[in-house]
Amino acid sequence: MAAPEPAWQPEAPPLTTPWTDQVGPDNALPEYPRPQLTRERWLNLNGLWDYTGGDNATEQILVPYPPESGLSGVQRHDDQMLYERTFDVPADWSGQRLILHFGAVDQRAEVSVNGKQVAVHEGGYTAFSADITDAVEPGAPQQLTVAVSDGNETQPYPVGKQRNDPGGILYTGASGIWQTVWLEPVAPSHITGLDITPDLTGFGITADAAADNGEQVEVAVRDAEGNEATRTSGPAGEPVRVDVPQPHLWTPDDPYLYDLTVRLLGADGAVLDEVGSYTGLRTTGLVNDEQGRPRMALNGKIVFQHGPLDQGYWPDGIYTAPTDEALRFDLDKTKELGFNMVRKHVKVEPARWYYWADRLGLMVWQDMPSLPIDLAIPPEDSPPPTEEMKANYRTEWVDIIDQLRSSTSIVAWVPFNEGWGEFDTAEITDLTRRTDPTRLINPSSGVNCCYSLPDSGAGDIYDDHTYVGPGAPTVIDGRAIVDGEYGGLGLAEEGHLWPGEPSAYEMTESREQLTQRYGEVSDELARIIGANGLSAAIYTQTTDVENEVNGFLTYDRQIMKPDVASVRAHNTAAIEAGSR
Template identity: 40%
Template structure:
């Protein structure tokens, strides 16, 4: 592949990599960022013995497969990736605790501090932290991370990664791909905040979770409210500002519990399905019908793969789509760093969040081609066919359920998230109705797209359709809202801005005028369907990714195809 760079990737300073506070929903005053140059080694052995020498330097948090890491080498199943760096003991008082945070490590890792095992984690998309206080010493300390990644050769969550990339699947990556950081907390500290806005009652419920029983003080815009840890604190709002994409108002608040203090925010909004005067189910924001014009986002970068090269790069994608008239992003088969959701919260971008798909190798003739035919003939196929839907492994099914719970827990407080997508196009699908009910119990405040595309089991809040090849149409149901959860996929290469010579898409254009005309026309079709009951539409996609050149933006984010201005006029 031709190596492309974004403008932010070209400007990456190894001494100052993604330095912003990684978790804006629970912000403390100080933290130690551990991004930057680490030692690395890739061994062919699965031995637990730490290497005596290393291959060179890797720029964390970019995966070794990415150009920005400085390595650009694929870690394969059967190999072990080792990281090592030193750090100074954080200044702390006698009983303070030192927490080590990892945004995400793909897929399985063991963490060592001063050659002692401090903990482990499995799952390539979710954050975790370790209390490393007892492993530390004064002065210089050593941190070592051992990583293994079997990618798409097993049942683990993998999203759109594939060792043999091509078409709609992209370069697999491994290792540390989100920020690594430390913070000092008191012996008794705030472990988690859980914030639930009640739009109809004009109040918010804040629960401060801790392993210790402590008095709690919540300062909400200058007004104090008292309570205890692990007990919900209900706060009425004298003046309620509704959150919308046009007016993304955030309430700022501070929590003090014992010696600990954190800052956070919330928003007042609700997402519901309600019937209009004709009895058609409509997707509503704050109880008003609100058509959600959405864009599918794979979250890939040519220079950083899963990792955006900077905070500004993430902001660019969101604001560029708002400028295009989109109010919603469907985050496809990936969980982003917390800062991405923070920017959606504050900029006013609704998010539909996919659960990250896993399962054994997919039977594409069944979950793609046959499924399309089933949909045309209105044949409902049961999800009990675990072999054809790549979910034979009991361990894999159990792991997926666990990660559903963790995903909702990690992202629960972000007000921009409106919809959880359980399964996409039958990839690793199983027990849809049961899992949809489990998700609703975990989070009754959001809507659920139980089966995006096909293999609909009649559950969830949506009749969810993918349509890339046929005339668009709508057949509203009595209770579930009708959504077009993927469509479009118009492909056009822009010379000098493609990473491969391959061209994957659903309708190919060589002429820019025809591309723009087709793009305008299909959205006019969608506008007509809104009258008949369509509630949301998700266009494929935000940017080109490798072979798949159906983005509104080129892979390097330098050209917006819907406008194709001269370079000096392009958006910055």
């Protein structure tokens, strides 16, 4: 008798988090992945798939953890990947259209069902879907195949900090399927997307539909206690205005959200489709302070925006948090430290990350993942991006904005960081404005440093990077001034280090010294806020990342390095100093 095949096991990552051991084939991110457009019926396709990478033999991989991660069970990079699995369509889905969804696949994916190609997608940060109804074969298991190519920085796509040879401020790549894969049944006429734009008295909503037969949409709004606040109807596919009586605004101190039920109605009034969603009421913009200096505002009031640089990397899952609890954890700690915002740095997160930011009350600056750049080449010799790279950037940036535009927490878009792959800054700022005219634009974070092109004067924000800093920019025009990065105080905690040499912008020797230095830097920040009219400050960073040890938390999330009460007191003081 042949020996049974060994059961799938994760690989041991260099560091484990508190959630590493909770991950397995039966509970790989089981949560519904799209909180702002929910349906009751769906099928999660996360779990064990067959995987063939390059010239290697077929093995099993745990989706949606990238092959480079220990949690995947593979823990290596392959430029070419083939994912395969079967699934059964539930019997009670008969008569419905079947939509296959991917949260994200890096970089180029070709999807087939039963040998029929149903989707081709390029770009590693955006969701995509396919109607697979006509490819399904009745009465048999369905064969799903995803062929992926990903060369990290060798290909003409945005990559953020992913690299084939990581080190310093560049990290391990995350290839292939790295967000949830799932299937849902929908009626032939169904809602395909919701675009929600809030303000101080209500919101506009556009419910796109898969049919155009004069359908109407009905929007019911419930307050936090579950009581219906209002109900409004309008044509599908067109903006519908929803005024909310006695509006309760969203702020970091009071992240109040309204729940929505959106129904698609036929000409006879019959309900064709129903989805759930939510929104918060808020605005973002610029106002002048008493001295005439432009300042960033929330809901028309000056609110100093203070938070950490959040890179979204995990030692066990690389780009993919091991569990939903882990995904929330970093944001919980950010709130605990007294911050009111977070900068999502050159990465796009799964939809549930923004859901937690909305729920917990953290304003978000959303970066565009950078195009590839060789940091070993001096800025003056660094070649500009190719036309293909520029085209891929434009397409993916617009898709990212469209995908995230309904997130209450996002208050600013950041197209470029420190000049990495920067091009046509004013044009990209204009593209960003046309795509979303409701949020502030920080065209070039770190415009004073590194590989940045000369200041274009475009956008709403002038952004200074100074380490250790804090930087002290001054108002030069109608843009708000911010410290887009500063800090970087390091502490190496033995037993909690990634393999390699620890690095930071300034190393400290103990938790006490780190706490003291953070206080000193924060005191200087508070002075600059008052003297210069600074609108925001982003401290590097939430957690250690690989060899960088300048996080509040170690990379494994096991140790909070500085004293929380001291950090919180200084952060609260800075926010108060800039919000008066």
